[in-house]
Amino acid sequence: MVHGKSAHDGETTLALKLRVWRQSRGVPGHFEEHALAAVPTSASFLEMMDMLNEQLIRAGQDTFAFDHDCREGICGMCSMTINGMPHGPLPGVTTCQLHMRNFRDGETITVEPWRARAFPVIKDLAVNRSAFDKVIQAGGFITARVGSAPEANNTLIGKVVADEAMDAAECIGCGACVASCKNGSAMLFVGAKINHLNILPQGQPERDRRTLAMVKTMDEAGFGNCTNYGECQAHCPKSITLDVIAKLNRDYLRARVKEFFSSTGKPSKGGD
C-alpha cells in the first residue's frame, strides 16, 4: 500500500498521522496529533521522529524529547511504545532498528513512553530507568578486583555453558520487559543477569548472595511480580526467553532455603 516517489531511485514514501505523548515534568501528559508527509520507507523509526521534530522546529514549537543513542540496537537507550507495543511490531528489534517499510501509507501511529510505575516520565517519551541500575548495584556483578585476576585459561568453561551465559548476557537493559508487563515486573531483566553470572564458574562464590540482593532491590524499586503472562518474552528486542525467570525462581528458592538452614546460631562478628 506504499506510494509516492522521492528523489532517489526506487524510494517510496509514506504520509502518516502521529499521536505522540507530550508531558512535562510534574504535570499530567496528553496526546498531540501531527501529520507528517514524505517519510521514506528506508528511514528508521527514530529518523521519522527526527523529521517530525524538524517540522516542529520550523513551526517554532518544542520538539518531542526521546531517549536514543547508538541507533544500532545495542545501547538499550531507545524506549518507545509504538501502537501499544514496546519497540513496535517486529519481534527481536529495538525501536531504532525498526524501519518505516513496516508501516503503511496513511496509517495512524501512536507513540508513548514506557508505561511502568518504576519508570517515571521525565519528559514526553523519555523515562527514568535508574531502578535497573540500582538492581545491578545490589549484586549484578562478580567481585574481581583489578590486579588479582588469574590467568584466563585456568578456568575452563565448556562452549555450551559459555553460550548459555552469553544468551542471557545479551540483555541490553532497555526495560521493554517491564513496559510490556501488566504487572510492571522486571523478572526478565533480573533473570537474564542472574543467569549470565550464576551459570559461570566465576559466579559461584557469590551466587546466593547475588540472587537474594538483586531480588530484594527489585522488589523495593516498585517492580511488580511475575504471573507468567509472557509479554516480556514477546517484546524483548534480544529475544530473551522466560526460561531465565524459571531459573531465577529456582536460584532464589535455593538461596532462601540455604540461608534458612545455614545459620549456626553463632552471633555475627561482622565482616559480612
Next chain:
Amino acid sequence: MKLESKIPAGPLADKWNNHKAKLRLVSPANRRKYHVIVVGSGLAGSAAAASFAEMGFQVSCFCYQDSPRRAHSIAAQGGINAAKNYQNDGDSVRRLFQDTIKGGDYRAREANVYRLAQVSTNIIDQCVAQGVPFAREYGGLLANRSFGGAQVSRTFYARGQTGQQLLLGAYSALSRQIGLGAVKMYTRHEMLDLVLIDGKAKGIVTRDLVTGAVESWASDVVVVCTGGYGNVFYLSTNAQGCNVTATFRAHRRGAGFANPCYTQIHPTCIPVHGEDQSKLTLMSESLRNDGRVWVPKNTADCAKPAAEIPEEARDYFLERKYPSYGNLAPRDIASRAAKEVCDEGRGVGQVIDGQRLGVYLDFSAAINRLGEAEIRTRYGNLFDMYENITGENAYKQPMRIFPAVHYTMGGLWVDYNLQSNIPGLFVGGEANFSDHGANRLGASALMQGLADGYFVLPYTVSDYLAGVGLSGRPTTEAPEFKAAVKEVNERVSKLLAVNGTKSPRYYHKALGKITWEKCGMARDKAGLEGAIRDLQALRKDFWENVKVVGTGDQLAPELERAGRVADFLDFGIMMCLDALTREESCGGHFRTEFQDAGEAKRDDAQYAHAAVWEWQGEGQLPARHVEPLVYEETQLSTRSYK
C-alpha cells in the same frame, strides 16, 4: 606550550616495569581524602572509575546517558586483541606491538604502544574473572579469530557483541563500587567546562540535562574519557550523543589537541540510503574473515543484480591488490580501495547524487564451504541487523558495504602517564591521541580503553596525587569556579536567545557535508583551504540564525545538540587546518598530492611528529606545535600489505 613526553629511559620492553617501580603511591589511609573526577563511562571511564574506587579514592563519575552501561563502547562488535598466543601461531607482545605501530603508519609513540601490547594479556584475565562470556572452544579454552592488519589469530570475542560484553563487565565493576558508596555516579550530566586553579585542573562544570542546573565540582584530579569526535562528519557509526565538547572545552582551557586530522574510515558499513539518514551502521570487520569483497569489472554490470554477474566478470580487488592480506587488509587501505573502484564508476547499489557508492561483501563461497548454519553461528546477529536496515537477506545475496567514519585517532595530547599538558588533567581511551598513530587496527580500541582504565591510569594518577599532597583541593566557592559557571550559563542563554530560523541539525548536516567531502577519505590543499573558509562562514551563520526550541530547565535535546554543534564547528576548522598543514599521506590521512600510485606516501624527514594545537582565542586559528616521534627500536619502512 610545553610538550614533554616523559618516556622512561631503558629498553622498550623494560620501560613500563621500571617506570611503575618508580611511581609514587598514596598510603591506603590517605586515599579516601582525595577526590577523583572521571568524565565518561565507556570502557576507559568505567574501568578507571571502578579501579580508583577499589584502591580507596573518592570518585565521582559523570555521563550524559541515562546509565553508564550505555556508553558507545557498547557498540563495538568484533573483538579485542591480546598477545596471549593461545593459538600457537607465533604471536608475542613484540609482534602485537609491531603490528600496531605499523598499522598506525609509524605515527604513534613507540613506548605507549609497547605498553599497550604488554598489558593486553592482563585485560583478558581481568575480563574473564568478571564473567565476560568470551567465545570458547568445546574443550573450554578461549577461542580466537583473525582481524585486519595481522597474520596471527589474537582477537578474543563474544559473538558480534564484544564491546557490549566488555562494557557490561566494566559497568558491573563500577556498579559494585556505586553500591558500596565508593563512586558517586551522575547520569544525564554533561561536562561543559574544565576549571583550572593556578594552572592545574581542579574540577569541572556540568549541566544536569534533566533540570538544566549548571553546577561545579571540585577535585584533586580530572580524568576525561569522553571518546572521539567522529560526529564532526554528521554521518558516522558513532552514537548520536558522541561529541567533542568535553575535550574541546579542555582544549579551550589550554590542553593541546593532537593530530585531529587522523580519522578512521571503516570499510564495512551499510551504504547511505537517503537525505534523512541520521547514522551509519557498521558491519564488523570480522565479516572479512569469511566474506569476499568485489565489484563488477565492467561499469555496464553495476545496475544488474549480483547473481547475474558471472564469476569472471567480478573484480575481487582487495585479493588482487593485496594478495598476502587479501580481504583482511587494514581499514584505511581497504576503505581507499573501495572508494577508488566506486570513483571509477564500478560501485553497486542505489544511485545517490549520480554515483553508486557501495561494494559487495559476498559470503556465497563461505556458505558453500561451511554451510549456512555455521555462518549463522558466527555472524547471525550481524546478518539480522543488515536485513533490518536494508530489507535484504545476506544469506541469499551479497551485502553491500561502503566506508564510513568510525573512529578518531587524534585526541587530547598526553604524555606517557596519560597526563595532558595541563597538570591534573588525565585523558584515557579514544579521547587521547597516543596509541594508534594515523590508523587504528581492528580490535585495538577495546584493548586501549581497558588498558588505560584498568592498568595505566590507576598507577599514573596515584603518582600525581602523591605529589599534590593533602592541602591541594579547593572548594567550589573559589572565584575560578564561580567564573566558569557564569560563562557556561551565559553560553546556554546565548544559544537560546539567537531565536533564528534554522535547526541545530541543519547546521550539523551542513558541517558534516563540508568535512566529509573535503576532509574525508581523500584530502587536498585547495579543498581544505575552501573547507576552512566554508566552516568559518557556517559558524558565523550558526550564531546568527540557529533556532533552539525548548527551555533551559527541562530535558532539552535541541539545546544539547546546539552546544555540541557549536563546538564541532570550531573543532572542524582545527581538523581541516591540521590536515592542511600535514603535507604527507599517512594512515587515514590521505592527501592526494602525496601518493605512490594510490598508496599513502609518508614524509618521515619532515612529519615524523605529532602535531599539537593550542587554542588562541575565540575566532582565531589555533597555533601548531610538534612533539617529535623518536623511534628507538623500530625501523620505519613503507607500510606494505601486498
